[in-house]
Amino acid sequence: MNIYPTEANTFLYALVVWVIPGGIYSMKEVWVEKYRPKALSDIVGQADIVERFNAYVATRNLPHLLFAGPPGTGKTTSAIVLARELFGENWQGNFHELNASDERGIKVVRTKIKDYARTAPLGGSGFKIIFLDEADALTTDAQAALRRTMEKFTKTCRFILSCNYSSKIMEPIQSRCAIFRFRPLKDAEVLSYLDKIAKAEGKSLTKEGAKAIFHISQGDLRKATNILQVAAFLSDEITADTLYKVSSTARPENVTSLLETAIKGNFNDARKLLDDMLIEYGLSGEDIIAQIHRSIVKLTIDDEIKVKLIDRIGEIEFRMVEGSNERIQLEALLAFFVLAGKDIA
Numbered sequence: 001m002n003i004y005p006t007e008a009n010t011f012l013y014a015l016v017v018w019v020i021p022g023g024i025y026s027m028k029e030v031w032v033e034k035y036r037p038k039a040l041s042d043i044v045g046q047a048d049i050v051e052r053f054n055a056y057v058a059t060r061n062l063p064h065l066l067f068a069g070p071p072g073t074g075k076t077t078s079a080i081v082l083a084r085e086l087f088g089e090n091w092q093g094n095f096h097e098l099n100a101s102d103e104r105g106i107k108v109v110r111t112k113i114k115d116y117a118r119t120a121p122l123g124g125s126g127f128k129i130i131f132l133d134e135a136d137a138l139t140t141d142a143q144a145a146l147r148r149t150m151e152k153f154t155k156t157c158r159f160i161l162s163c164n165y166s167s168k169i170m171e172p173i174q175s176r177c178a179i180f181r182f183r184p185l186k187d188a189e190v191l192s193y194l195d196k197i198a199k200a201e202g203k204s205l206t207k208e209g210a211k212a213i214f215h216i217s218q219g220d221l222r223k224a225t226n227i228l229q230v231a232a233f234l235s236d237e238i239t240a241d242t243l244y245k246v247s248s249t250a251r252p253e254n255v256t257s258l259l260e261t262a263i264k265g266n267f268n269d270a271r272k273l274l275d276d277m278l279i280e281y282g283l284s285g286e287d288i289i290a291q292i293h294r295s296i297v298k299l300t301i302d303d304e305i306k307v308k309l310i311d312r313i314g315e316i317e318f319r320m321v322e323g324s325n326e327r328i329q330l331e332a333l334l335a336f337f338v339l340a341g342k343d344i345a
């Protein structure tokens with residue numbers, strides 16, 4: 001199972017941004033596009049990666065590349081920025097983007113990718129770039145075909161493959177690529193990026209607001225930028241309160257208090273807190289489970305109990321994913337916490 005929030009999660013925020021009343025917001029006004037770096041020097045964090053990119057640009061050449069890492073950490077941005085730096089103004093003529101999860105079959109590799117790969121690069125460039133996003137969605141057969149295409153057109157074509165997990169890409173492809181591992185961005189890096197956006201848009205992000213964004217986005221800059229934009233639409237000063245609401249995330253202190261109440265044995269109070277969270281933040285059962293899981297690590301309780309609780313959380317989460325009643329499962333989890341609390345006392 002994918003431990004990273006999927007890019008589909010963040011789709012929700014983008015949707016909210018696009019359907020802002022009046023439809024005045026075109027694609028350009030979506031901040032993740034508007035503020036996407038155009039040069040290597042604009043990329044935040046990923047310092048070792050940027051350093052290696054600079055070396056490629058200096059030699060005006062590339063090997064095939066494989067980008068691995070969680071969403072919103074700069075993989076697509078890096079591919080585009082590399083093309084811009086290598087090909088200049090007309091970079092788009094030598095850059096072709098495909099999403100492997102839309103077109104995952106072997107046919108796409110045999111037709112689309114091959115057709116593009118065999119045409120000559122434009123503007124005196126020695127090669128062109130094919131950027132294959134979500135390459136880990138390619139079937140084994142498609143990966144085998146891709147590998148042959150990579151070999152065949154290596155003189156005129158460089159592949160940049162992007163994925164969440166490099167282990168899902170077959171070894172013969174991996175060994176033909178220089179591998180880059182993108183990391184979730186650090187709080188300070190997220191802040192430096194968002195501060196610039198807020199300033200440019202005439203908005204201000206409070207200190208608590210920044211902390212809320214770190215908590216919600218977990219180093220995913222796409223998510224961070226999207227919730228900033230949605231919150232900024234509501235007020236010029238962007239506060240923690242607004243951010244938690246627009247992102248459907250419960251405050252971590254509320255989740256902690258829910259768990260502590262249950263462990264202290266107050267089942268009814270805990271149940272009420274759970275109700276408040278479900279209603280006020282509009283959270284789904286799976287959202288709440290994920291947040292409980294994150295909070296539990298910070299609780300000051302015996303490790304042995306913690307392990308039991310985490311084990312149970314895993315089981316409840318699995319049942320929810322399988323489609324069982326979320327409400328009943330969440331209450332069962334609270335009941336388990338109450339019983340575990342009795343063991344401590």
Ligand SMILES: Nc1ncnc2c1ncn2[C@@H]1O[C@H](COP(=O)(O)OP(=O)(O)O)[C@@H](O)[C@H]1O
Nearest residue numbers: 032036043044071072073074075076077221222
């Ligand atoms: N390291 C980074 N530096 C600057 N902006 C970034 C970085 N990572 C992500 N972003 C921003 O977040 C958004 C999504 O980035 P993207 O490169 O598409 O992520 P992914 O890793 O999922 O391909 C873009 O608006 C981009 O500007």
Ligand SMILES: [Mg+2]
Nearest residue numbers: 075076133162
């Ligand atoms: Mg991407």
